[in-house]
Amino acid sequence: MENIIEFKNIVKTYDMGGAEQVMALQGVSVNIAKNEYVAIMGPSGSGKSTLMNIIGCLDTPTSGQYLFNGLNVSEMNDNELAKIRNREIGFVFQTFNLLARSDSLHNVELPLIYAGVPSAERKRRATETLQHVQLGDRIHHKPNELSGGQRQRVAVARALVTNPSIILADEPTGNLDSKTGEEIMMLFEELHRQGNTIILVTHEPDIAEHAHRTIRLRDGHIESDEPVTRRRTYTAAKAS
DSSP states (O other): OOEEEEEEEEEEEEEOSTTOEEEEEEEEEEEEETTOEEEEEOOTTSSHHHHHHHHTTSSOOSEEEEEETTEEGGGOOHHHHHHHHHHHEEEEETTOOOOTTSOHHHHHHHHHHHTTOOHHHHHHHHHHHHHHTTOTTOTTOOGGGSOHHHHHHHHHHHHHTTOOSEEEEESTTTTSOHHHHHHHHHHHHHHHHTTOEEEEEOSOHHHHTTSSEEEEEETTEEEEEEEOSSOOOHHHHHHO
């Protein structure tokens, strides 16, 4: 299976002032293949947020090599990293990060605006993507006119609209009640079945059980990397 992400001995060190340094990642090596569904877990301070930021090209490693679709992004400059983020990575955040004064359509259009896609094409693709996440009847609603689950669906649509190589979801159910959270996880499961590569960062074991593989971090090291043996499937999520 072809790898989309390859970490080779990744180290990330933060200078805390003076001679003090914190090593957030200590020689992490891991591969993620295309169309995998992976959960990244770990306690506070384990390095999982740092790992997510490097995967999402929001940060760069201190040393080691990061290959994304065969490209060495660990040596890219800020402009090159921004292009990878906008074209190749769909982000879904716990806090939705929607523009409060813009409707669903405009929020989903945003990555296409940055990519220079013409207006008519932007609207067509954004509309189709909102319909894909069952929000065809909420296209012109603003975030304050939507439920929490609907806001997260808008955020998922925004992540999908560029046809990214991966969807990177950071605690995507953290601001949702359990029932709505399960609905969002069912949506991720459906997106994975359709061929999307999904990387899920979470501290909740029941959310991680939707993935097919779990990578656990502790103190900047990979503590375990194994398949999920008792998966919460699409049907099980509906029944719970």
